[in-house]
Amino acid sequence: MHVGHTRGAVFGDALAGLLEFAGYDVTREYYINDGGTQVDVLARSAYERYREAHGLEPEIVEGLYPGDYLIPVGEALKEKYGDSLIDQPESVWLEDLREFSTDMMMDSIRTDLAAIGVTMDVFFSEKSLYGTGKIEAALDNLDAKGLIYQGVLEPPKGKLPEDWEAREQTLFKSTEYGDDADRPVKKSDGGWTYFAPDIAYHFDKVERGFDELIDVLGADHGGYVKRMKAAVSALSDSKVPLDIKLCQLVKLYKNGEPFKMSKRAGNFVLLRDVVEQVGADVTRFIMLTRKNDAPLDFDFAKALEQSKDNPVFYVQYAHARVNSVLTKAGEAGLEVSDKALEKADMSLLNHPAELSLVQKLAEWPRLLEIAAKTHEPHRIAFYLYELASDFHALQHLGKIEPEMRFIQAANPAQSLARIALIRAVAVAIAAGLGILGVTPAKEMR
RNA sequence: GCACCCGUAGCUCAGCUGGAUAGAGUACCUGACUACGAAUCAGGGGGUCGCACGUUCGAAUCGUGCCGGGUGCACCA
Known part of the structure; x- marks a missing residue:
């Protein structure tokens, strides 16, 4: 995890603590994005690091994850598979690497969460929604309420995407619940959109009997709030409120000098580095000295100082x-x-x-x-x-x-x-x- | 173009389920350690609460419009 993720984790954990103190019965859940095509990308990226571990030049083409954090994954793959996957087609290794990479990523995330004192009650796998009928069940629920239909969306206003073309898709009538447009749940190739498993996840929560839901997301997911609220309203017959808290970015400084974090090169400042330096208490408190939707400046130097500045x-x-x-x-x-x-x-x-x-x-x-x-x-x-x-x-x-x-x-x-x-x-x-x-x-x- | 968030002291930000002279940190200036921990404290200067209407006995807080900044905007996650 890099420090940006940390804010959401700390915020969510503190909010959970607050609600518990106020008498609520709280369940902390972590939604694992281990489904969909992004995991293919992860697996392919890990494969390149695996080749690198064998002394080959990794081909980290556009669209793959370039971050250094996958280097250990490549080495672990070498450990496990030796050179048996070298020059093998994707069909041979993709499935294995999907699982291997996500497992390793999750181990790392669990370690990081523990380092910052965050304990989750439930780790919910997105993958577990696929092929188990759960997505279908959630959409059937909406369908039964007349909220699913085949249709063609209006092109977005303003500047048009270059490859725009009208397509008939399976849509969720989220406008019925206050969204600005209806949202597709199936892609043109027939696969689910990312929105579909998200609906299913929230449906699962409603089914499990929770009477109030809170999502903690990065601020770049702001455009997603209305549709998710619409979905939960529809699924729960407006009985279960969903609040979505968006956490803004964390900007790192050292003595007032900005710390460069190149996202494209994958050079994040890692949470564990921060915690090692300043400790979990300081990291948590500082993360909470700003409103969640306001950007946060995190200065290492001040965090280390034991004075009124801190x-x-x-x-x-x-x-x-x-x-x-x-x-x-x-x-x-x-x-x-x-x-x-x-x-x-x-x-x-x-x-x-x-x-x-x-x-x-x-x-x-x-x-x-x-x-x-x-x-x-x-x-x-x-x-x-x-x-x-x-x-x-x-x-x-x-x-x-x-x-x-x-x-x-x-x-x-x-x-x-x-x-x-x-x-x-x-x-x-x-x-x-x-x-x-x-x-x-x-x-x- | 649309949606969401933000605009409060030089700087970083609280306060916003309406209520008294608008707060803190920081920065700048001036002071306080033989005594419960000075990792602290006291005092000073510094603000048209983005702008304009409106609701109200009363608006930083609620509503509308505008200006400025951020984020997102078919089929990617």
Whole structure:
């Protein structure tokens, strides 16, 4: 996986965590694109790398995947097949290589997901929809509702594709559900379009009884939203809502200098490189400090910095500080268990800095509700930063005004109230970071 | 041409189920460490919330139109 994919994975995982926290029963699914012609391309590309592993010059022609990530696949193929596939026709090896390559890609993806702390409940294979009657079943469902027909599409407005010609195709009447045009489910050669298995996948989800669906996609799939929503509405008789979250690109920087990622040459910055350098916590948090549909700048240098420039440390530091105070209070002979703190007299909190922290804390349930309802986990990240900020301000006040220190040796009741307050801060931070999948460190030395 | 997303401080962005003087980071300037962790904090300057209408007691937030930027646009995934 390259870092672009990561954002979707982190976003989806954090959203799932958020919904779980809000009381939903969530299933995280990964849809494996292991069907269709793209896998043929993958297999052919891997074959060239296999030849390369034998010292032959790979012929990575236009249309194949040029990325370096297939080099190990070629080597693994050499390991398994020796030279038995060299100069053999495609018919001999294509099927085997399809499976071999997708398996290896998926292993790699699973490893990457684990490295970033993402655990999927279900890996759903697109391939499993072909030849099993599932696509047919989904389309039959639509057909029974009168939403499938043979027809010819209007040419697209604006500039016409050069090889445009009117063709009769099998179409889904997605305009019935708000789409701009009806969409083909079969290609002119009789094969399924990519849209057909996608319909079948969503149908399968509906059949499995989910009452709410969320897709996380790259922003370049924006044009696909209406038709998919139309399909799910049709399949579920408008009973199952589908929300589609589009994640924008991640731009990598190092000290403000853009990091070149040539997609054509396949030179991606890999997720594992990023995680190795900055760690999963930082990677995740930074990915969530932007709205999902806004582009994200990811600066390595800042991600490595352990300062206010780096929001993760700022938040974690607040959490660590609270724990430090709790320890100090214990050493000072105060009983600071949660049970003891429940008895604290909170009316003793009346300094503006204390009250503003109380206020911020009071926003937490409401914020959770909005974040969950709008499917926007970034709100949690921003909130945690603000909460940490208010906390840091209050703690620092103790340096300027000693009577504002949390622990007042001469006044246990006051101390208890303040410690109850900051303990609440720690609880919220731990919960919030937990939702985002970031470790709430107790100390950061 | 059509659809979707975006346009808020010099820069990067929050805020948008309508509500009080529009927030943060960064940058720039000035300050605070014998004491709960200075990986921190305080203060200062800096904004016609793209533009214009409209709905409303009230609009950055909702609606319409326009301007500017991004993405996508038969049969490829």
